[in-house]
Amino acid sequence: MYTPDPSRYEKMAYRRCGRSGLMLPAISLGLWHNFGNITPFAQQQSVLRCAFDNGITHFDLANNYGPPAGEAESNFGRHMDLDWHTHRDELVISTKAGYFMWDGPYGDHGSRKYLISSLDQSLKRMHLDYVDIFYHHRPDPDTPLEETMGALDHIVRSGKALYAGISNYKPEEARRAIKLLREMGTPCLIEQPSYSMFNRWIEDGLTDMLRAENVGCICFAPLASGLLTDRYLNGIPADSRAAHDPRFLKPDSITEDKLVKIRSLNELALARGQKLSQMALQWVLRDGVVTSALIGASKPEQILDNVKAPFGPEFTREELDRIDAVLKA
């Protein structure tokens, strides 16, 4: 029987998501990796429990998370039954559809047919009546945006999701989606783009647009899938993502050029009295437009490090300039 830490809400900062009533933890946990069939169930459970014990109230999933696709949601359903059903109203659980999920013309992209049936499948796998946020996972240039946003509007009105979100939308696509949803009466709660020190594309128009529209932003892979930590400073550990699950982080992408930057950033972090992971998370949160940093974790210790990030020393102008200089070198 799991009893959460009674002091959990004192350990986290909560930030308002756009102009909505919803507060998100500054650090949220995603189940993209480490929750499929290659990770022991007890290890998954210890990460989820540690997250909640430290005030992480938001768990992010998608239909295709695994491996294999669907398995992270199925495992989460088992965790739900064991640990979370009595805490459902303390949690913000999200899922998505938009990437390939099943064979044939109806298991991918952005049709009403795909989104609505996919969410029904997700709810069954997770043993939930509703999710808090349902996202269209990526833009689909071949489906009218009116249809995709209409599906999100329908899903929210049907009560199967409380809020609608978009993910991986570029500034102009996002602006149109936000406008359509607003006209339909289901405001877009949040955009979920990638963002980290190594991947700054959102600074080129998206953040300004989200700020102007008062839409929240949760940025994924803020640690560049583990690169912006001390994980790879001395080689590739056997239990790391690059070694044991290199679907998206290939060992040969950890180049000497990257390592030079990682070592310099690590020194800057240590000079600030932080770990590199903490500095990297605090950096994505430095400007209020990012509501939450969406991390992954394979161990409770990583959660314990990362939840301290929002409470690190404020960046000075000089430190930000030095980080920019390292990244541009």
Ligand SMILES: NC(=O)c1ccc[n+]([C@@H]2O[C@H](COP(=O)([O-])OP(=O)(O)OC[C@H]3O[C@@H](n4cnc5c(N)ncnc54)[C@H](OP(=O)(O)O)[C@@H]3O)[C@@H](O)[C@H]2O)c1
């Ligand atoms: N919307 C989208 O298209 C999309 C795409 C990708 C991801 N996402 C979401 O974003 C979430 C996070 O993505 P991500 O897992 O790539 O994020 P990330 O936070 O950049 O990387 C997580 C990895 O970093 C390592 N790590 C974390 N904390 C650490 C620490 N304190 N010290 C050392 N290493 C640490 C761990 O690697 P090891 O496993 O090696 O220990 C962990 O698995 C996903 O779960 C998903 O919810 C969304």
